[in-house]
Amino acid sequence: MHINLASPFIVEMWVIIFLVEFVKGSLLVALLPVYMENILGLSVTVVGFAFALQYLGDNLFRSPFGWVMERIGYRWTMTGALLLILVAVGMIIYAKDATTLSIACLVLGIGTSPLWPCTMTGITELAGSTESGSSGAAMGAVEMASLAGTGIGPIIVNFMMDHGGQGYRTVFLVLMGFAAAVVAVALLLPSRIGGHAPHVVREMNADGAGAPRTPLRPLQSLKRTWHQVRTSLKVSRLLFPALFLQAFAIGLMTPVVTLFARSELHVTPNQFSLLLIAGGGITVLALIPAGKLVDKIGTSVFLNIGFLLAACSLAFFSQVRWLPLAFVAVALVGISYALILPAWNAFLAKQVPKGERGTVWGLFLTLQGSGMVAGPVLSGKLWDSVSHSAPFLASAGVMVLLFGLHLLIVHRTKLKQGSAH
Numbered sequence: 001m002h003i004n005l006a007s008p009f010i011v012e013m014w015v016i017i018f019l020v021e022f023v024k025g026s027l028l029v030a031l032l033p034v035y036m037e038n039i040l041g042l043s044v045t046v047v048g049f050a051f052a053l054q055y056l057g058d059n060l061f062r063s064p065f066g067w068v069m070e071r072i073g074y075r076w077t078m079t080g081a082l083l084l085i086l087v088a089v090g091m092i093i094y095a096k097d098a099t100t101l102s103i104a105c106l107v108l109g110i111g112t113s114p115l116w117p118c119t120m121t122g123i124t125e126l127a128g129s130t131e132s133g134s135s136g137a138a139m140g141a142v143e144m145a146s147l148a149g150t151g152i153g154p155i156i157v158n159f160m161m162d163h164g165g166q167g168y169r170t171v172f173l174v175l176m177g178f179a180a181a182v183v184a185v186a187l188l189l190p191s192r193i194g195g196h197a198p199h200v201v202r203e204m205n206a207d208g209a210g211a212p213r214t215p216l217r218p219l220q221s222l223k224r225t226w227h228q229v230r231t232s233l234k235v236s237r238l239l240f241p242a243l244f245l246q247a248f249a250i251g252l253m254t255p256v257v258t259l260f261a262r263s264e265l266h267v268t269p270n271q272f273s274l275l276l277i278a279g280g281g282i283t284v285l286a287l288i289p290a291g292k293l294v295d296k297i298g299t300s301v302f303l304n305i306g307f308l309l310a311a312c313s314l315a316f317f318s319q320v321r322w323l324p325l326a327f328v329a330v331a332l333v334g335i336s337y338a339l340i341l342p343a344w345n346a347f348l349a350k351q352v353p354k355g356e357r358g359t360v361w362g363l364f365l366t367l368q369g370s371g372m373v374a375g376p377v378l379s380g381k382l383w384d385s386v387s388h389s390a391p392f393l394a395s396a397g398v399m400v401l402l403f404g405l406h407l408l409i410v411h412r413t414k415l416k417q418g419s420a421h
Contacts, residue, residue: 009074012185013189015185017115018145019179020112020115020149021146021153022149022153026157027175028051029154033047050104054106054108056106057108058112059373062362063117064362066117066359072191073192074118074122075190076191077114079187081115082179082183083111085111085182086180086183089176093172116365117358120348125193125357126193136290140291141291143287147283151277238405238408242409244371246402248374249310249371249402250371250372251374251379254376256392271323279330279331282334283334283337286338290343294343299346300406300410302340302343303340303406307336307402309332310333311396314393315393317330317392318393318396379394
């Protein structure tokens with residue numbers, strides 16, 4: 001059974017992800033670093049701290065929101081969380097000091113945290129049984145929305161400020177408008193998908209009168225959930241370090257790509273935009289076809305080729321000092337990520353048990369996100385104390401490690417299945 005990419009849930013989540021990443025990308029990439037330093041006169045350390053809080057909020061609340069979503073459904077979980085983005089942008093407009101801005105970034109992170117657990121759980125449910133690996137194309141589509149939003153947001157915001165002559169307040173108000181639109185779309189989401197009833201709904205009286213049989217005790221419910229997760233989650237232990245490393249590899253590159261392009265490749269801002277479009281554009285264009293092929297062929301081939309290609313192209317990029325070759329390297333990195341992203345998410349979807357899908361996706365994505373928090377910290381150290389190529393070579397090394405871990409996970413899973421039969 002393949003997922004219909006035009007199904008209301010996928011379309012609604014596509015719009016939500018695009019708009020949320022548009023707002024977040026505009027704030028984190030284009031607006032806040034300059035605004036905090038130039039307008040409010042805050043130090044770069046404060047900017048870094050505020051951004052770390054945003055990542056922290058996003059990660060810490062993924063599992064709790066996944067758990068909440070299992071109980072109250074998609075619509076209210078997403079609407080409640082996305083209202084926080086509106087609050088965060090409002091706080092940023094009136095913030096005049098480091099503390100208020102840092103809290104606003106934390107609130108922004110919490111507001112975006114249920115986005116991926118809800119999306120992944122919904123797609124996993126739409127795909128039906130966890131054995132039918134038909135979620136690749138849908139995973140590719142939502143990754144595409146995310147990358148497009150993150151890329152287009154900063155470009156439009158910069159254009160508004162450079163060519164439209166708009167001030168920060170106007171741009172922040174436009175972003176508030178987008179945040180309000182996201183909340184409106186979230187209200188259209190279903191409470192649940194198909195036969196999957198949230199736990200609270202399942203715990204009704206046998207006569208269907210509608211009153212819950214027992215009052216909901218959060219602590220008991222959490223204990224029961226954790227027990228269910230531990231008993232139903234039969235995955236290889238190697239999956240947990242792999243989840244961390246997958247995002248850690250990206251985190252190593254994120255803070256230094258711009259610096260590397262400026263200091264080593266001596267590119268102009270326009271050339272840098274073209275480099276980003278070359279890498280990101282290729283990834284976005286290749287995601288859906290790659291996702292469809294993942295559904296047909298399976299995830300292993302794509303992950304093996306993707307990890308090795310990423311390792312080689314990152315190592316190549318770290319040594320390049322001539323712009324045309326840099327474009328080749330960036331395009332190869334883009335292709336490798338188009339192979340990895342839908343296949344990796346479809347691979348994870350097969351590991352998620354039917355019970356507690358929201359909580360397990362939350363757990364997986366928190367582990368993955370912790371790599372995004374740790375990566376930039378090490379990246380800066382490598383850049384300062386080793387060399388400008390070091391973060392990219394480290395990222396290439398992580399990709400080789402992921403290739404090995406993936407082979408081991410697949411091998412162990414086959415052995416387990418063989419002994420079970």
